Amino acid sequence: MTVTRALNAPHKVAKATRVRVEAIARDLGYTPDLTARGLTLQRTGLVGAVVPLLTNSLIAEIVQGLSDTVARNGFQLLVGATGFSTSGEEAMVRAFLSRRVDAIYLTGISHTSATIAMLRQSRIPCVEGGNLARKPIDMAVGYSSKDAATKVTRYLIDRGYRPLGYIGAWPKDNDRARDRRRGFEAACKSAGIVVDDSMCVETDLDLHAGARAMGMLLDSHPEVRAVFCSADTLAVGAMFEAQRRCIPIPARIAIAGFDDLDIASQVVPALTTLRVPRYEIGRQAGEMICERLAGRTVTTPIVDVGYEFVARLTA
Amino acid sequence: MTVTRALNAPHKVAKATRVRVEAIARDLGYTPDLTARGLTLQRTGLVGAVVPLLTNSLIAEIVQGLSDTVARNGFQLLVGATGFSTSGEEAMVRAFLSRRVDAIYLTGISHTSATIAMLRQSRIPCVEGGNLARKPIDMAVGYSSKDAATKVTRYLIDRGYRPLGYIGAWPKDNDRARDRRRGFEAACKSAGIVVDDSMCVETDLDLHAGARAMGMLLDSHPEVRAVFCSADTLAVGAMFEAQRRCIPIPARIAIAGFDDLDIASQVVPALTTLRVPRYEIGRQAGEMICERLAGRTVTTPIVDVGYEFVARLTA
DNA sequence: AATCTCGATGTTACCGGTAACATAACGGTG
DNA sequence: CACCGTTATGTTACCGGTAACATCGAGATT
DSSP, X not given: OHHHHHHHOGGGSOHHHHHHHHHHHHHHTOOOOHHHHHHHHTOOOEEEXXXXXXXXXXXXXXXXXXXXXXXXXXXXXXXXXXXXXXXXXXXXXXXXXXXXXXXXXXXXXXXXXXXXHHHHHHTOOEEEEEEOOSSOSXXXXXXXXXXXXXXXXXXXXXXXXXXXXXXXXXXXXXXXXXXXXXXXXXXXXXXXXXXXXXXXXXXXXXXXXXXXXXXXXXXXXXXXXXXXXXXXXXXXXXXXXXXHTTOOTTTTOEEXXXXXXXXXXXXXXXXXXXXXXXXXXXXXXXXXXXXXXXXXXXXXXXEEOOXXXXXXXXX | OHHHHHHHOGGGXXXXXXXXXXXXXXXXXXXXXXXXXXXXXXXOOEEEEEESOSSOHHHXXXXXXXXXXXXXXXXXXXXEEOOSOHHHHHHHHHHHHHTTOSEEEEESSOOOHHHHHHHHHHTOOEEEEEEOOSSOSSEEEEEOHHHHHHHHHHHHHHTTOOSXXXXXXXXXXXXXXXXXXXXXXXXXXXXXXOOOGGGEXXXXXXXXXXXXXXXXXXXXXXXXXXXXXXXXXXXXXXXXXXHHTTOOTTTTOEEEOSBOOHHHHHSSSOOBEEEOOHHHHHHHHHHHHHHHHTTOOOSOSEEXXXXXXXXXXXX
16 A cells, blocks of 8 residues: 555655655556456546547548547546448447446447437447537537538539549448538539439448549540549549649649648648548547546537638649 | 356356357456556567657568568557657657566667667567667667668669769668668769768758759859769659759769659659568568567577669669 | 654555365256 | 255455554553
């Protein structure tokens, strides 16, 4: 007990004792066992982050923001990748709860009912990030993917580009992708444009898939005048494909992306896209979690971090 | 005890009892406490991964490979970002050891002596990944950054490009970056080329920094004929800068990268680079860790995963 | 000198699992 | 019917911390 005190509350121990304890601890190479501490305190100091995958830079930045923020408050991040599957997410959440994480960050707002039930029952702070939840499990940080996609699409429409194509990520178990497509469709509809499903391609979320999708679109609909891509990764892939075919951007085909990744401003020509505060989502989620874990109540449990349209050169 | 058995070793319990236990567990929403289990078993089922940062796709793929592999064996990955600092790494390792992780993955081979001492004393499996260690703390998976960089540089030299520029990441606390520069210099030296330090730029590791570095190089040394970039991220940034200045690649300036990220094959013109098996490094590290944690000995504690030169269009 | 006070240190129990050992229940055998 | 082996269940102690309470010792107060 004196040892515990010497290390955790030095002022409660005589100086000589403290010095002696510290010396011996050093000699022995003693490291406190946070597993045991977690067991007694019923608090592990772990925050779980459930994400679709780690290799996506959008997600990586959110995780980085979350990690930095909780780390500053003495917490350690436990990350798990679900591979864009709600059942994978459920398994991950179950595993995290078994580890008695103090809080959980979830990507997106569509979850299995078991996931929701477990989290509700556990009563730990939980933030759903990325998309805005009207009725979150607990708290939420994000922006409206649908509104944002509408905004980009409207820009393409207003500039007079017709016909419009769409390239997006698989919507299955990915509410952000689904909502972005909905936003695209909503903008078309409100402008009286009929969406041609054969000009909408859904695919994996990487450069290569973006390029392939663009290739398919150009083959099947050479008349396509502009393409809205629901992620910059896809947009840049599409740009490269157009460049390989020597199709000038935006003279012959306009392209708009979504996310404003680093590459969007660097690629030539620079990509017109929609900036979403990725790091900020993670940071904000981390703040909310830490607030709650510090025993304070979070006054705004649903935070809209907004987005910003960035007009550049591709559309 | 009967409950423990019913859940962990069902065959040791009468069927009726097992069914009853399962039903009650479900009703109660019982989740086993892995913290407590970890305490008794002296095994947490956690593997720690210490990486410089999460937003780099090279690193992210290694982490993904590691995560997938250990997850398949029932382990959970704990990740920590050091921000390219060995003292940050030391703090991270200390934290992980306090959490009693069963094994640790470290990025690179340069560590503080305290880090090495702690890991040695802990006696847990430890893999150093990315670069090859001659004398690893425990095990290592990687390839020779220096040899690989020499190979790429030699290609540039053999094609007759002169003078040669270099763009790389900060070498401080980053042995991969340091070794790549050494490889560049070694190739130059053995070809009798004197390296002009003013044509070697070191900078942050992102697209924007690559572009800026290229800009500086082109401004100060317009005669530069080829640039070796020690990472594809830098190379692509440099390409974009050249394209913005309408400098044709490779007609007027040749560029070679390193890593063979997805983007290398997609960018136009496709980037000449060096492929390193990123996911494989993580996978292999995971395998070695799991082998050891399963009580088996790893016969080859130093694995050279090799690399492959990929000639494309930029050089 | 007896009592009080306060800081320093010691003792006990508990967190939620599990290993090791103890006991109970039961059908079969000589 | 005593004895056995087998299977099912129960008991105890321990993993490494910490809260709560107990004790101790020394100087201050009466």
